[in-house]
Amino acid sequence: MFKLHQLNTAKSKRYQELQFLTIESINEYDSEKAHAHDAIILNIKNALEAEESINLIRQQTSVSDYLKPIFISKESLNRQLRTRSYDGFTDAVNLQAIAQTTRKINERISKVYRTKTINDYKQQQLFKVLAFTFTRNIHLDPYTSRYSKLGYSYPFLDALIEEEHSQEILEIVELGLREELFSGKINDKIHLCTSCSSSYINIRETCPKCHSIDITEKDLIHHFRCAHIAPMEDFQKEDNLTCPKCDHKLRHIGIDYDKPSVMYNCNTCHHEFQEPEMKSYCIDCHKEDEIHHLVEKKIYEFSLTPKGDEVVKYGLEKLINSNEEIPKDVLSCSFFKLMLQQEIERATNHDITSFHLKMNINKNQVPQMTESTEVGFKKEIISIIKGYLLSSDLITAVSAYEYQILLTNTDIHKANELTGLITNNLNKLITDNLSEQNETIWSELKPIQQGLKMA
């Protein structure tokens, strides 16, 4: 049996078909080198350095880098790790178990869509979380953490997001929940500071007049016999309670007297009141606030939905925004790809003529657009194209400048005519708004047959 401590001395070690990279210092991490290994073993004594190393790995951009299985040599650690973004310990199990975990993770990593760089930061982070959840085949369960400003953190997200930006953790998982990529089961509710989003809030009773916290609570006493009511201190005479109105000794609560309510006394402004004002005080940024102003957030236990699963396998791309903006009958690229494959099979086996039309807009010919104007532009182009299509035809938008259409059950004549019509009209629409009347639309029509690929 190959024991774990044997790894400590080796930088790179092979076990069965697997290559493990052992790192003893953060400086030793090299993404290219890591890339060539199946898993990483952190044999770092300093827990802080170990955490930084994990963060460094998880913050990589390449799928195979940030999802790399990480194991910790627990024996060497000087304290418990704050993060939970690793896959196990090397001292608790033998290498066989680590190898098994590595294989399982790597097998699932191979199914993850190698996405192009996602421009939207939150979407990019969300994809990474989805991919981590998928490859580890786990529920993303929150855990309490005094190191997170939220008081809660999630595996992987704790390494991905810096502690001071922990509010982003909620934004990312909420985005996943909203887009139905995650399903959530509520675990807790937290209240965050309106200024710094910290959950380290002290709730204090304050004077409603001067907001001082120096207030004293005192019981009111009601003497049944003479209907006198006053704070307890008025009745106190040495160790006894004596009514200041009728000089009668109060012996028995419930028979002689009761305590119908309490009063508060402010030792700063001497205001007397019954309802102290509840104020929150942020331990982190020292902001004092009204309780009802605090931001309430739900903490969920997450699990991947089938849609989330699909996103991990086929890519996120513009799915999130486009789903909100673009009509539902516009297919995602991955789905269009599947449908195209199916249509090729259908056309080959059933002697059907269908066409694949690819249309590109010369990006240089249109004014530069922001992300949101691009969405609007895309919506407009799609609605024009769809005006010429039959309900059985399929369309996808690869980007704002590239559209692919599947013209099903049509002949070459009709397909050509349609291509010309769409090209001319789009050309006219775009060039009408431009000073230079250059060709802006380029189209390519191909029959559906074996060997055709979606570019």
Next chain:
Amino acid sequence: MKELLPEYLQYWVTVGLEKFIRIFWYFVIFEFTRYVILDYIVAFIFWLRRKKRKENWDIAAQKLRIENPLISIIIPGKNEGEHIYKLVKSLSEQTYRNFELIVVDDGSDDETPIIGKNLEKNGLITMFLRNDQRGGKASAANTALRFCKGKYVVHLDADCSFDRDAIENVLIPFYMDEKIGAVGGNVKVRNYEDSLCSRLQAIEYLKTISVGRIITSTLGIYKIVSGAFGGFKLEILQSIGGWDIGPGLDGDITVKIRKSGYKIHFEPKAICLTNAPNKFKKLTKQRLRWDKSIIRFRVRKHKDVYLPNANFKWLNFLSLFENVFYNVILDITWLVYIIDVIINFSGSLKFVILMNITLYMVVAYIQMLSAYIFSERRKEELKLWNVLPLMTIYSGLYLRIVRTSAYIKEFFFKESYDDPWNPEKSSSMAKRYGF
């Protein structure tokens, strides 16, 4: 009836004054003397002094405006949430502005705490105090008293509304005579158009409060500062320990203040409107409670006022005696009178009853005329004149029966201690210690 009339007139022409007095001794000695002759004499004196009073009033008003003291308006009650907002709005219209408003919720089980806390939060109430465990009206008023900061305390009922100058007018008398310890406001019926019951009470209030209290106040024997609207000096309230357990705590505290050596003043210009019960069943319940308190407080608790001791004061004696005499003693005397008439004048009973009705009806109009003279709402109150004939039955019979019943219940059975108006814990203690 038509045949009876000449015979009836003939009987009275021939009966002569001596026999008239013999037959109607009760009316002549007690009712006519007290409620017509004395009232009109005092009203005349009141009228004669109007110029001097006006001068004093203006000087006092000036003093009040210069000093502009903080006053504490206190509103104790249970389940009064629905009235509080209206009351607060009504008070915001007052000409006198320097007041703090303390509302005490005596263990309400409706939405009063929510309403009160909101009003406090929005600055419409200075202090909203809640006793989670109900302690009764006196304890609620005493809770407010403990936290009052004003020089004067104005006690209000939550379902009342006020003339714009009511608070100012209830304060001015304190600056007319420094021996005045409490000032009673002029409580009138707001809902007099609701029913016959409320209309009759409106007339009764005009007679007994608006006019009756001017008379007793002028004579120095005014005996009850209404809980619905009254002003007090804070230091006096504190020195007498505030209110004792009711029902009838407003009359009780007035006697306590009198006994402390202070004068009580009635101010007809400090006008407050309240809702009177609009059904006789409800009215009967209310009056039984009020009337029992005469026995409990004026006969039993404050019996020392009648005794010749070191603290004996004629005005205090007369104040309570007048009240007890005209209510309790005359109720018994009235029964004696009825028996006297039945035994000695059984032959002419029909004429005696008819004459009695005639006399009381005439007196009702004479009294209403005095109310009309003193009133500042003459036009509205003209509507009440058409039900005046019924006042003979209302006050002569209905109220008398209710009153007699209350006296018997309280005198022999001390029923006021079982009244759910107070929580049992307080009533049992009051009963044990004879309060």
